[in-house]
Each structure stands twice: as C-alpha cells, then as structure tokens.
Amino acid sequence: MTAIPADSKPSADSAETAGAGGPAGPSGPVLHSAVIDWFDGHARDLPWRRPDAGPWAVMVSEFMLQQTPVNRVLPVYEQWLARWPSPADLAAEPPGEAVRAWGRLGYPRRALRLHGAAVAIRERHGGRVPSDHAELLALPGVGEYTAAAVASFAYGQRHAVLDTNVRRVFARAVSGREFPPDATTAAERKVARALLPDDEPTAARWAAATMELGALVCTARTPHCVRCPITAQCAWRAAGSPAHDGPPRRGQTYAGTDRQVRGKLLAVLREAVAPVPQAALDRVWDEPVQRARALDGLVADGLVEPLDGGLYRLPLS
DNA sequence: TAGACGTGGTG
C-alpha cells in the first residue's frame, strides 16, 4: 500500500481526488474519511467537546491540557467552570485565586496566564473569547497551538492544529519516522496544511480526529497499529516501523531542581488562607541558596506576592 | 533556539 505522500495536495485538487488509488497515492478525502469515521466511533466523551461547551470552556480546557493528561484535568476543569463560567467571572477575582484553584495541575504560570487572558478578553473583547486567530494569539498563554485549537474547536474554523499527538501521527504516517522533531518545523506545518480538508467543518473535525488518533492509537510508547484506521497508508509501518534514530530526545529532569522547590513552596501558599511567614516556607527545602532562588523566581513570575514582615501570599494583583 | 517551567501515572 502506498504511503501518504509528504507533498499531498489539498483535497480541492479534483483530479487527484477522483481516482482512488491513483498514481499519487491515497486521496485526501479517503484519508479524511478514514480518520473522521474512526473518530465518530471512538472519540472520548469529554466535557469540552459537548454541545454545551462554549468558547470559554474550550479555552479553559486547552490551557489545562497543555502538557497535562486528560484524566488529571477533568476534575479541576469542572470546578473551574462551575466557579468561573465566563471570562469576566475569572477576571473579577485576584490572580492568586486562579493559582489556588489550579491545584496540582502543574506549570502554575498557566493559571496566571489564563487569568491574564480573561482580563484581556474583558478589556479588549467585551468579555467574549475572540474568534480571530491573531487576536487569540495575542492573549497571554496562547501560542500557535492553542490559538488554532480554540479557533477550530470552539468556532469551527479551518486551521492546522499541530499538537504533540498530531505531530506524531504525521511523523509516522507521512514521514515514516517514529517521532517528530523536538520543535515544530516549517516542514511539519506544510504537511499539516496540505492535509487539511477544504471546508471548515470537516477541517475542524479532522483536527480533533487526528489529535484523538494520536492520543488513543498512535501513542508514543506502544502504538496500537492493529486498531489504526490508516495503518495501510502509514509510511512508518510500510518501512517496517524503524526505531527512532539520531540524538536521544530531550529528557526532563525534576528531582532536586528549582522546579521541584518552586512546586513545594507554592503548595504551601496554595493551602494557606492567610499570609505565610518565611519560616513556614523554609521548612520545605533545606538548601537555603536554592530555596531563596526558587522563591525569588516565583515572585518575579508574579506567582507569589511578598509582604512586609517576611510574609508571603498568592498574588492579589 | 535551547532551556525553564510541575506533577503524577506508567511500562
């Protein structure tokens, strides 16, 4: 079976779409149908995908899902939207409340940025999550992926949505490699654009479907090719599923790092209802230089507010 | 552009 060509034309090219199994390989629409039909039968019932989930709910989910598994997001997401059903509701509270409600999701700067995005939405967009990609991109915490995801999932627009799942699916199916490059490349964007269905609703469906395929089937550790709807067209399979070559992929160290210390410090402040004395923070880490550096970093990031008398709390502004 | 930035589940 012919693998998906890296230079696939958009499906508008009727000459190519007409002949299934033509010389250029599988046509776009065939590929789209295979993945989207699979999605129709296997998509998880996630709250941010339900009809009652508006743009704000989608945006909240996208922030929380950055580098964070679905299962850990679910309970925090539910509480968050119950407490702050609109951007204005969140914007009306201090940023520290967002950090507190973030709980142990990790990367708490996301909470600060989501709060900042809510403020910006109130100030610049009349309290409505913007639908324009450039306006989304201008919000704090919204990068290339999140802007495309919100525009696509919340507003049904046509955007190349390149998250780690989609990048892995394309790396395998199109490029014949086990893993994508460390950082998103122009070549990956080109592939994603080329494979994007022409009409908006189908493109939005395709974006969600390819993400789900990567999350459930074309997984990083042990891909379930037997259950894959496009296994017959996968370049990586066709090549015999070669192992990743080249330099080892960047690992994440954590134990003993500033990140760990920051996490411990912030955990104390999240649980506290009143300003916390320095001494209480000193207990979480015994190495004073690293501890001070971590605390300074949290203050510099706006995650912690220092008060007079050696007291600290989550930020009121 | 490489590295910082949390946390916890898992093979």
Next chain:
DNA sequence: TCACCAAGTCT
C-alpha cells in the same frame, strides 16, 4: 525501579 511521557508557551 525509574526514565519516559502528557492537547505548550515564553524568553
């Protein structure tokens, strides 16, 4: 057990 991994963004 312990690296690896999870819907990235920012500098």
